Amino acid sequence: MHTPVQIDSPLDAASRAELESRYADLCSQGLKINMTRGVPSPEQLALAKRFLSLPGESDFVSRDGVDWRNYGGLQGMPEVRELFSEALLGLPADYVAVGENSSLALMYEALSHAFRRGVPGSDQPWSEEAVVKFICPVPGYDRHFSICDEFRIEMLPVPMLDSGPDMDIVEALVAGDPSIKGMWCVPKYSNPCGTTYTDVTVERLAAMAAAAPDFRLFWDNAYAVHHLSDEATPNQDITGRCAAAGHPNRAFVFASTSKIVLPGAGLAFFGSSPENLAWWLERRKHRTIGPDKVNQLRHLLFFGDADGLTQHMRAHSTLLAPKFACVDRAFAQAFGDTGSARWTRPAGGYFISLDITPGCAKRTVELAKQAGIALTPAGATHPGGRDPHDANIRISPSYVDLDTLAKASHGTALCAQLAAAEIR
Numbered sequence: 001m002h003t004p005v006q007i008d009s010p011l012d013a014a015s016r017a018e019l020e021s022r023y024a025d026l027c028s029q030g031l032k033i034n035m036t037r038g039v040p041s042p043e044q045l046a047l048a049k050r051f052l053s054l055p056g057e058s059d060f061v062s063r064d065g066v067d068w069r070n071y072g073g074l075q076g077m078p079e080v081r082e083l084f085s086e087a088l089l090g091l092p093a094d095y096v097a098v099g100e101n102s103s104l105a106l107m108y109e110a111l112s113h114a115f116r117r118g119v120p121g122s123d124q125p126w127s128e129e130a131v132v133k134f135i136c137p138v139p140g141y142d143r144h145f146s147i148c149d150e151f152r153i154e155m156l157p158v159p160m161l162d163s164g165p166d167m168d169i170v171e172a173l174v175a176g177d178p179s180i181k182g183m184w185c186v187p188k189y190s191n192p193c194g195t196t197y198t199d200v201t202v203e204r205l206a207a208m209a210a211a212a213p214d215f216r217l218f219w220d221n222a223y224a225v226h227h228l229s230d231e232a233t234p235n236q237d238i239t240g241r242c243a244a245a246g247h248p249n250r251a252f253v254f255a256s257t258s259k260i261v262l263p264g265a266g267l268a269f270f271g272s273s274p275e276n277l278a279w280w281l282e283r284r285k286h287r288t289i290g291p292d293k294v295n296q297l298r299h300l301l302f303f304g305d306a307d308g309l310t311q312h313m314r315a316h317s318t319l320l321a322p323k324f325a326c327v328d329r330a331f332a333q334a335f336g337d338t339g340s341a342r343w344t345r346p347a348g349g350y351f352i353s354l355d356i357t358p359g360c361a362k363r364t365v366e367l368a369k370q371a372g373i374a375l376t377p378a379g380a381t382h383p384g385g386r387d388p389h390d391a392n393i394r395i396s397p398s399y400v401d402l403d404t405l406a407k408a409s410h411g412t413a414l415c416a417q418l419a420a421a422e423i424r
């Protein structure tokens, strides 16, 4: 559970003077480490080298007769949807549309359509509602929160548990307030906790009563195939469960290949029920008549088939898994069983969520910055950048090399210990 750490035995192993002396050593190392965002490392980007030479001069015409060089193909090539839809969205290809490169842009776009036109089941466009609210599991993804800010959506934080969002709270809120129109969900290897929602959580999200007739789950499956071992956590069938529970249009599912090939040059996907998909394509046809099919073909030629995708993700995992282990080792060594910190050990994704002594996260990030270690700003994992406990820090181990990561992890732990000592 990612609620604040209860400190049973404050950091009494090391005195403040000793911590200050170790911190002075850290500062003298002249570190310049950036761990602010979870981006792929250069080695991971190199895995997509061949991708850059594709599609070449292929004379490919898709099965539905669309010439990849020309206008057309609003839903995306069927071959490309077949390659990715089950793996990334847990949906059949017919229920999926390809977008441009960014799933975040599709989430933003879905909200734009909802605000201008409403979604299936809406009485009116969301812009005409007095207030629109979204449930935001915390710790969560800062970009989801900034989209809400942009649309002036009121955010209702709900704590993440090991099983996913606290469903007792979610159910009570959603059933009781018709202005709650949506909820952000990163159901698999969540950002930043690495949590995968349990079956029970998924079932409750699908089946819960909603006061708003047009309530939507924004199901951001960003880390669908980003396992850290050969043990692949399967996709949750949220759309099927919603349909079985009598809410066929409840889930908008999003994913992309940003962290599979190259961020900025991937493909993004929207998947949902037939009615939602028809709504999506109807809205979309006014904004584009020519999605980038060159990139779709490039993906098709690069991966070939589902096995090609699996092999490629294995190569990512080989590079990433040792980094997660490195942070875990450093934190275990530094914090031991003092009870002064708690961190997650994800089976996939890009982040580790670190909870330290309440009141110390901002100071820890500040101390780390002074020592040359740039971390994600404290509070970023909460709406408005305000962590009420000032306890959570998102750790992004992917980008830096292993030696640097070890230094950064030990350094971060030391800063957390010093911050705690300062308020004792």
Ligand SMILES: Cc1ncc(COP(=O)(O)O)c(C=O)c1O
Pocket: 038, 101, 102, 103, 104, 105, 141, 186, 191, 220, 222, 255, 256, 257, 258, 259, 263, 264, 268
């Ligand atoms: C949960 C989550 N969703 C979406 C994204 C961004 O996806 P895209 O590159 O497809 O816009 C990220 C990137 O870190 C993420 O962590």
